[in-house]
Amino acid sequence: MPDLGIEVLFAGRNMARMLGGLWVALRISLVSAALGIPSGILLGVVMRMKNPVTKILTRLYLEVVRILPQLVLLFLVFFGTTRMFGWNLEAETAAIIVFTFWGTAEMGDLVRGALAGIPAHQYESGAALGLTMPQIYRFIVIPQTLRRLIPLSINLVTRMIKTTSLVMMIGVVEVLKVTQQIIEANRVAHPQAAFGLYGAVFVFYFLACWPISLLAGYLEKKWS
Amino acid sequence: MKEDLLRIEHVSKSYGENRILKDISLTIHRGEVVVVIGPSGCGKSTLLRCVNGLEPIQQGKITLRGELIDGKSRKITAIRQRVGMVFQNYELFPHMTVLENIVLAPVKVQKKGRREAVEEAEKLLARVGLCGKEESYPRELSGGQKQRVAIVRALIMEPEILLFDEVTAALDPEMVREVLDVLLQLAEQGRTMVIVTHEMAFARAVADRVIFIDQGNIVEQGTPEEFFGNPKSERAKKFLRTFEFEPVSGKTAGAGSAVQSVPGI
Ligand SMILES: Nc1ncnc2c1ncn2[C@@H]1O[C@H](COP(=O)(O)OP(=O)(O)O)[C@@H](O)[C@H]1O
Ligand SMILES: [Mg+2]
Numbered sequence: 001m002p003d004l005g006i007e008v009l010f011a012g013r014n015m016a017r018m019l020g021g022l023w024v025a026l027r028i029s030l031v032s033a034a035l036g037i038p039s040g041i042l043l044g045v046v047m048r049m050k051n052p053v054t055k056i057l058t059r060l061y062l063e064v065v066r067i068l069p070q071l072v073l074l075f076l077v078f079f080g081t082t083r084m085f086g087w088n089l090e091a092e093t094a095a096i097i098v099f100t101f102w103g104t105a106e107m108g109d110l111v112r113g114a115l116a117g118i119p120a121h122q123y124e125s126g127a128a129l130g131l132t133m134p135q136i137y138r139f140i141v142i143p144q145t146l147r148r149l150i151p152l153s154i155n156l157v158t159r160m161i162k163t164t165s166l167v168m169m170i171g172v173v174e175v176l177k178v179t180q181q182i183i184e185a186n187r188v189a190h191p192q193a194a195f196g197l198y199g200a201v202f203v204f205y206f207l208a209c210w211p212i213s214l215l216a217g218y219l220e221k222k223w224s
Numbered sequence: 225m226k227e228d229l230l231r232i233e234h235v236s237k238s239y240g241e242n243r244i245l246k247d248i249s250l251t252i253h254r255g256e257v258v259v260v261i262g263p264s265g266c267g268k269s270t271l272l273r274c275v276n277g278l279e280p281i282q283q284g285k286i287t288l289r290g291e292l293i294d295g296k297s298r299k300i301t302a303i304r305q306r307v308g309m310v311f312q313n314y315e316l317f318p319h320m321t322v323l324e325n326i327v328l329a330p331v332k333v334q335k336k337g338r339r340e341a342v343e344e345a346e347k348l349l350a351r352v353g354l355c356g357k358e359e360s361y362p363r364e365l366s367g368g369q370k371q372r373v374a375i376v377r378a379l380i381m382e383p384e385i386l387l388f389d390e391v392t393a394a395l396d397p398e399m400v401r402e403v404l405d406v407l408l409q410l411a412e413q414g415r416t417m418v419i420v421t422h423e424m425a426f427a428r429a430v431a432d433r434v435i436f437i438d439q440g441n442i443v444e445q446g447t448p449e450e451f452f453g454n455p456k457s458e459r460a461k462k463f464l465r466t467f468e469f470e471p472v473s474g475k476t477a478g479a480g481s482a483v484q485s486v487p488g489i
Contacts, residue, residue: 124278125315129329129381130305139328144319223319 005196021175032099040107065105154216226253235284262437308378368399
């Protein structure tokens with residue numbers, strides 16, 4: 001029976017190193033989400049404004065983020081800024097900047113959509129009861145918006161976690177990079193280890209994202 | 225002579241170039257039930273929305289016991305507490321239970337004690353036949369039940385005047401009655417109401433006065449006996465005829481011959 005790399009996975013500190021790499025990926029996405037979600041909420045509110053200038057600027061921002069592959073953004077921020085401005089960004093910092101930039105845009109669009117989805121009649125029936133505009137937002141609009149938004153933003157976080165696998169391209173040593181290093185180191189003794197080790201990465205990502213997806217599904221059902 | 229509660233004086237309202245209400249004047253007395261009828265798109269909803277300041281008007285003025293109703297004024301929230309409004313599509317708050325829907329405004333706007341508001345809500349729910357639905361969510365209720373909750377939500381504010389905008393138009397026929405019965409009950413209590421409806425038999429029964437609007441004008445008004453029994457204007461006659469059906473001619477001659485008599489078949 002071929003050696004599938006199980007032995008390598010459990011040898012020495014390999015497993016611990018891979019989990020450390022997973023933590024790097026999670027850290028980047030969680031920090032980016034923690035920064036991107038609040039600024040995305042602000043962006044979403046700005047996107048709802050009728051001002052044509054803010055409309056065009058926010059639209060442009062969203063389109064740029066959507067059109068550019070994340071990898072290009074990563075290269076632009078990590079390598080580009082060094083050449084242009086002489087900044088010497090840590091790879092992880094560059095990754096967080098890019099993911100926050102991306103997360104803010106995506107979250108902004110989710111918030112815009114959720115706010116737009118509250119029918120005008122909800123505002124009116126609140127107003128007809130004598131509620132002031134701040135009270136209408138506090139008791140009617142924001143609670144309904146949050147209910148729509150929480151499952152969507154959780155999905156955004158899982159998408160971010162998955163996309164962090166790109167950051168190894170700018171030299172961040174996350175789970176995938178660690179795994180490559182281990183495979184490289186065992187190339188002669190265990191030439192078939194790649195299958196088992198990448199399989200382990202698959203399981204790690206699954207275990208990290210699955211509970212989050214379950215939570216999103218649960219909240220969606222509860223609040224639909 | 226009864227006290228004038230609501231005065232609509234020479235009100236005109238446009239959406240852009242479109243003049244929807246044209247120099248409308250109407251005074252509603254305390255305790256009066258006014259039914260507004262007219263073809264779809266003639267401006268009935270617009271009129272009600274102007275009365276509680278949801279739409280700005282371009283000319284004229286609307287006053288509630290002498291106080292100007294102006295959607296842009298800071299006092300508008302105080303006025304709206306005195307004007308109850310019920311919409312065609314209920315417009316309950318979907319994230320709140322029936323009870324929360326009802327006590328929100330008394331607690332947050334009128335600053336009533338929660339306990340007192342809940343007691344009042346339960347009393348009113350019982351009166352419209354919705355005992356035990358306090359903890360339900362709107363999505364768990366039928367259309368007729370939702371509309372009765374919406375009526376209670378307006379009533380609990382103890383408004384001086386109630387506006388109903390086609391409150392049975394979205395309901396299945398078997399639920400229309402349960403909502404109209406609530407309105408009849410309110411009329412018996414002597415409430416001041418403006419009711420927009422297409423239920424002609426109900427209008428006849430509940431109205432003190434019928435207002436017929438067409439193309440943004442009050443074309444005709446009178447007691448239900450006058451209006452339905454002997455409409456004066458051509459437009460009112462034509463409108464009322466749309467609710468009548470002639471027996472299908474040739475029906476008695478048998479289906480086969482009826483089909484043959486249609487040209488082209
Ligand atoms: N928000 C709006 N913007 C532009 N036109 C409107 C708006 N609301 C209503 N209207 C127009 O005003 C007219 C009267 O509408 P409405 O008062 O709803 O009629 P009704 O309730 O009698 O059926 C219609 O022609 C409608 O198209
Ligand atoms: Mg209408």
